[in-house]
């Protein structure tokens with residue numbers, strides 16, 4: 001059996017809270033129970049949302065909790081060239097197309113057409129720019145208009161054929177490539193996206209087991225498709241439960257009372273904090 005490699009991949013947009021700790025512990029324990037490696041990766045491609053002080057604070061809180069990682073943390077903000085190269089490969093195989101639509105234009109188009117495509121999370125991109133003639137695309141790009149790049153899901157799925165992924169808790173899933181539609185793989189403003197960066201880095205860091213919250217289960221359908229298109233290895237998955245606040249809502253920055261800093265100041269020890277987590 002090859003060595004298990006897992007990662008905890010927070011965005012440094014706030015202090016570490018109980019939801020993060022659950023995700024970190026699931027990844028940490030899975031790797032450590034088997035003498036494997038546990039990595040830390042900061043998902044900081046969206047520089048408008050990150051703040052410098054959160055990187056060190058998150059590292060400090062993880063160490064205090066006894067959830068130490070191997071090697072230096074990887075920052076996605078240092079990986080722009082790798083994401084550009086992957087996007088170029090997707091362009092070469094024709095699996096992405098430029099999209100010039102604004103959010104407003106997409107909403108208007110969805111409202112206008114009957115039978116607009118919908119997925120589990122609402123309206124999907126209606127494919128406007130997929131149908132744009134090549135000359136139009138080239139003219140707009142030549143005029144300096146910066147497009148987003150979207151995955152051409154049906155073309156991509158035709159290239160890969162049927163796919164599946166295996167989740168250690170939820171079993172085998174057949175990939176439904178169109179579940180999230182023609183998702184954006186490179187945003188206009190930052191030139192990449194969560195889907196593209198995560199898929200690229202999990203392969204780059206040799207992650208064998210991708211552990212993350214079950215709210216990202218749908219995204220895994222897109223990630224498997226990208227892995228197959230790009231010739232990346234297929235990891236195993238473990239989508240764990242989320243830590244919810246008193247109203248049943250996923251923890252976020254606003255739940256300051258459940259930040260590790262706050263819990264520590266209130267007299268908790270690492271042991272009492274880890275005992276607050278769900279079992280899986």
Ligand code: GLU
Nearest residue numbers: 009010011043198211212
């Ligand atoms: N950065 C993501 C989050 O904070 C995690 C992504 C992943 O683990 O794939 O939810």
